[in-house]
Amino acid sequence: MNGLKFLSSVKRTDKGLKKIQAIFKEIAANGAHVKAGVLGKDGDKDATHDGTLTNAQLAVWLEYGTSGMPARPFIKPAFELHREKYKTLLKKLVAKDLYKGQRGYERALGVIGTVMASDMKKFVTKGPEVRPTNAPSTKQRKQALSVKGTKGDTRTLVDTSRLVGSITHAVVAGMGAPAPKFTKGHQGDL
Numbered sequence: 001m002n003g004l005k006f007l008s009s010v011k012r013t014d015k016g017l018k019k020i021q022a023i024f025k026e027i028a029a030n031g032a033h034v035k036a037g038v039l040g041k042d043g044d045k046d047a048t049h050d051g052t053l054t055n056a057q058l059a060v061w062l063e064y065g066t067s068g069m070p071a072r073p074f075i076k077p078a079f080e081l082h083r084e085k086y087k088t089l090l091k092k093l094v095a096k097d098l099y100k101g102q103r104g105y106e107r108a109l110g111v112i113g114t115v116m117a118s119d120m121k122k123f124v125t126k127g128p129e130v131r132p133t134n135a136p137s138t139k140q141r142k143q144a145l146s147v148k149g150t151k152g153d154t155r156t157l158v159d160t161s162r163l164v165g166s167i168t169h170a171v172v173a174g175m176g177a178p179a180p181k182f183t184k185g186h187q188g189d190l
Contacts, residue, residue, distance in 0.1 A: 020094055027105050034109040036116035036169040037075045047162055055166035062157065072130045072156055078123035079116065086112055106171050113169030120167045130156040 043056030065071030
């Protein structure tokens with residue numbers, strides 16, 4: 001070839017993939033995760049007027065049903081409806097915030113938890129009505145109990161707002177220990 005030599009080289013440039021992988025490994029190694037639903041102190045609050053049932057007990061009965069009551073799940077369906085949104089949000093938070101050192105992963109998980117809890121509340125109050133819907137007699141009772149001059153809400157799981165008000169989230173740092181609290185004023189503070 002007329003004595004010409006061609007030299008080539010490949011230069012590998014890491015534009016942050018290793019750092020992002022390390023962050024995910026740290027999260028996995030610590031067992032860090034976020035929970036959303038009827039949890040902790042809010043779950044222990046009275047769901048009835050007579051103190052015989054907590055919000056957490058009621059949530060389990062509604063999610064899975066009992067021998068005398070059909071299941072009216074609201075936690076799992078709300079999560080499944082928004083699963084892809086949570087994955088996208090996690091990628092965004094990791095790629096932008098964690099990689100740039102703007103937040104710790106506990107805060108990123110807290111943001112996701114806040115969104116998850118909000119989505120669960122909206123699923124009950126504004127989303128497709130939780131099935132099976134209330135019986136006609138229950139709808140009539142709820143309508144009769146409504147404040148005079150208001151329409152009254154006959155939707156399933158919407159009555160005293162105690163259950164919906166008890167939906168929250170918690171970030172678990174790993175090994176069952178709660179994550180450190182976020183800075184004051186952050187919407188996802190625990």
